[in-house]
Amino acid sequence: MNVAIATSPTYTSLSEVFPIKILELNLMCFRLTPEIEKKDGNRLSYHLSRKLPETVVIWHKFHFWLLAAHHRELPSKKELEELLKIIQNEVEDFKEYLFGFQSVPQPQPTPFIYSLLAVQVLNKAKFDSPVVFSDNGIIVTREPDFWAENLELIDEIKAAVTLTIFSSIMFRETLADFYEKHPQRQNPEQFLIGLKVQENERGNNATIVNIIGNIGEYREELLAKATGSISKQALRDAPDAQPIVAIQFGKNTKQFYYPMAALRPCVTSATANLLGVEYGKLLKAAKITHQDRTQLLTSYKKTAKEVLAAYGMELELSINSRDYPNLFWKPLSKLEDTRLLFGNGVTVNRTEILKGLSRGGVYRRHVQFQDKSTVIQIAALKLCDATVSSFLEQLTQRLAKYGFKSQIITKKSLSVKNLAKTEARVAVEKAVHELVEIPHDIVLAFLPESDRHTDDTDEGSFYHQIYSLLLRRQIASQIIYEDTLSNLESYQYILNQVIPGIIAKLGNLPFVLAEPLETADYFIGLDISRISKKRQAGTRNACASVRLYGRQGEFVRYRLEDDLIDGEIIPPKLLERLLPATELANKTVLIYRDGAFVGKEADYLAHRAKAIGAKFILVECKKSGVPRLYNIKQKAVTAPSQGLALCLSSCEAILVTTKVPDTIGLARPIRLTVREQGHQVSIESVLETTLKLTLLHHGALKEPRLPMPLYGSDRMAYLRLQGIRPSVMEGDRQFWL
Incomplete structure (x- = not known):
């Protein structure tokens, strides 16, 4: 296959993947009997790392690897056995184990082991996290993130880590504060169960799955089991009547009981509105400019380099197309030049879809519309103030241009402005039921801008309500928001976007690739x-x-x-x-x-x-x-080329599939x-x-x-x-x- 290397006289491509050079390590390895699985191995490693100063521990394939800073002595077998006993007394799940300790005299660490150890070293480091937005107790900060990578070079497998940046949206107060201020405080199950929360001690995310009682009933029992100082203090300070919640971490089905003061709500569109902050402002603040990203990466890399050096590891320059040209890939021809096939054998470039539809029509008509005299029956449901008559007229004209007859057979307007959300949803449900009593092929729903970002609310969005009601009846839907119809000039853009989708949702196939894969x-x-x-x-x-x-x-x-x-x-x-x-x-x-x-x-x-x-x-x-990929032009970070890829090995790669303007950010x-x-x-x-x-x-x-x-x-x-x-x-x- 023909490929081109992603280098250019005008730019260099680079990544957030940093190789690690191994110098001299203060390393040991041991096993435990009976062997424990990954979940418990990782938990035990975490507790050992907390108790051993300037030392990190990881579990990998039934082995525990321990890395200490240069000026630290490795613990003896006796010290580790004593630590295990202390942890077993503190952590309920480990109390029944009768561990046997076995040293591994000549351990053979792999590059991936080195990468995992490096990540744990970075987890102990203190990075700057600048606050870029603050309002009503909600802050947006810039945080570093890192994880292990394996890098396959020509003559070796290299340890590496990804070092990147993300924006964290966080509620500064606790779940207890959120609960006390909530208007439905008397019915906590209504708003707490299913709520995403963050543990204050370690920052791990979880979901509330149950309310098991109150502090007064469980205080002493939970104090005996608590291992974190924040959780213990929260248990001591909480009032007797405050609920105790059960949470689950990720896919782990085990439930953990927590006082609410040891948790904080994750900020979503629903909780942001309850806390008096517009969610759109938070999303805007979360976007990271190229300049900020460059400065923060430079700062975080400096910190990471210093921390890793203390443990005998050297962080090298990130993988880039100048030093590693064979690892970067891009297709020989531009993606936008790919030919697409429409009806009547018409082919055009990917950038000329509308021209292809106009000249050739769709590649394949659904059996329901094979007869070109068949009329698409359309209903319009309007829940906003926008005027849509002109838009609907242009929509039917555009469908005709692409070979489909259509007719707006039902128009229904519904005002939900002055209705409570529950009343509004009932009114929408009735309106949809009335529409489906008349045969329609597709329903166009025009919604207010305020309906955006409301999926996480208790009631949910009109978008998903309408979509669900129609989907169950095998009726296609097309949702259009009011703000996109703000002026006549925007109609053409919206029509360009929604018409191919309407055609496809009705079972037609607008186009395919001209050349088979x-x-x-x-x-x-x-x-x-x-x-x-x-x-x-x-x-x-x-x-x-x-x-x-x-x-x-x-x-x-x-x-x-x-x-x-x-x-x-x-x-x-x-x-x-x-x-x-x-x-x-x-x-x-x-x-x-x-x-x-x-x-x-x-x-x-x-x-x-x-x-x-x-x-x-x-x-x-x-x-x-x-990890993200970048282009560098004249020492400035720019968006990566669409189709740019970094091959981490012969079977794994990072691929940029989208084109993002520099003004928006970087492609994911x-x-x-x-x-x-x-x-x-x-x-x-x-x-x-x-x-x-x-x-x-x-x-x-x-x-x-x-x-x-x-x-x-x-x-x-x-x-x-x-x-x-x-x-x-x-x-x-x-x-x-």
């Missing part, structure tokens, strides 16, 4: 989302979805499955339904997983492929924990990893395929961050875990656009 016969997006059920530790409600695309990126169908799954393993029977042999047998299939393959997912898929004579290329696509790349259990292809072919599959978004002219087999997975999972889904589990319409 060579990597596979089919491309599948696989998403399995789980959510812990409230008050039922150990059970998870899971939903799975697949979307199937052909070699030209043509959408074939979706399939949804709902099941109850204990733990993280997908039963083979679920895979059989999602990946039928009748269609995929003897084919090469690239399967994108939204996030990581967990448990035995990759192994099951490999077995399934073998059983049906297929080749499954298993690709993880991660959106978080991804994705991380692609080809799993070893599946059929192996080059990482370069996966990069090019992924870029091409981002060009097939029919709901907007701008390319999405994810390839289309995965686009909208988060939104689909969120809706379905709330019980919002189509009435049919398999279909050929892209309802998620």
Whole structure:
């Protein structure tokens, strides 16, 4: 495959990945019997690190690795055994263990072990966190973030860390303060259960899943178990009547009991409004300019370098295209020059979608609209003050231009300004029910600007209410906000964005790639989302979805499955339904997983492929924990080129899929990893395929961050875990656009 290296006479590309040079380490390794799993190993490492000054401890594959600063002596076996006993007395979960201690005399640390140790050293460092916004007790700060990386160079595997910056939006007061001021204080279950919170002691995020009683009932019991000084003091000071909450950390189903003064609410659109701060202002303050990012990275790197040096590690220059040209990749031709195929054999560049629709019409009409005399029946539901008659007239004209007859058969206006939210939602529900009594193909809903960012509120948004009511009845919807219709000049822009989406939501296929993709016969997006059920530790409600695309990126169908799954393993029977042999047998299939393959997912898929004579290329696509890439022009940071990639190894890469103006910020790349259990292809072919599959978004002219087999997975999972889904589990319409 032809690729071009991402270097240029005018700019250099660089990353937030910093290699680590290992000098002289004060290192030891030990094992415990009985062996403990990762979750408990990490917890025990944390407690050991807290009790050993200027020393960090990590757990990896049943080994504990301990690194001390140069001027510190390593603890003896006897000292470690005594520390273990102290921790066992303090932490309830470890009390029943009878640990045996075994030193590892000649440990063989890998580069990844070094990376993990470096991250723990950085976790103990004190970085500056400037406050950039403050209002009503809510602050926005700039924080460093770091994680371990493995870097595959030509002749070696290199330890590395990512050092990046993020904006933290934090409520300075405690959950107890939030509770005391809340208007629904007499019914705490109504607003506390499901609330995202942050633990004050270590800053870890969690979710409240239950209220178990009050402080008076549990004070002495919890004081005996508490290990953090903040939690202990909060328990001593709290009034007897204050509720005790049960929280869960991440996917861990174990519940931990906390006093409210030891927690703080995470700031969301819902809590920000309750605290008297406009959420939009917080989001604006959270954006980091190139200049701020450059200055902070320089400062954080200096601190990191000094801290790591004390432990025998040297932080090197970040990976860049000048020193490591072979690690950077970009496609030979510009992404916008990719040819797309429309109806009547018309092909145009990706930047000329509207021209392609005008000249050739859609690539494939849905069976319902194969007869060109069929009229699209449209309803308009208006919940705002905007005038929409002219917009609707232009919309029908534009649809006609692209080969579709349409008619606005119902118009309904509803004022929700002077209604309480509950009353307004009832009125909206009635209005939608009245609309669906008349056959419609699609409903256009015009909503007030105030409805944006209200999904996290107790009542939820009108957007999702309308979407849900229509989706369950197999009726397409298109949501348009009032502010986008502020003037006649903006109509053309909005029409350009929504018309291809309306056409696609009705089952038509506006365009495909003109040249077939060579990597596979089919491309599948696989998403399995789980959510812990409230008050039922150990059970998870899971939903799975697949979307199937052909070699030209043509959408074939979706399939949804709902099941109850204990733990993280997908039963083979679920895979059989999602990946039928009748269609995929003897084919090469690239399967994108939204996030990581967990448990035995990759192994099951490999077995399934073998059983049906297929080749499954298993690709993880991660959106978080991804280092950013930059371009540097004349010593100034600029946005990275669309399509720029950093190959961390022969099976893993960071890819920039979107184009972001310098005035907005930096693109957020994705991380692609080809799993070893599946059929192996080059990482370069996966990069090019992924870029091409981002060009097939029919709901907007701008390319999405994810390839289309995965686009909208988060939104689909969120809706379905709330019980919002189509009435049919398999279909050929892209309802998620």
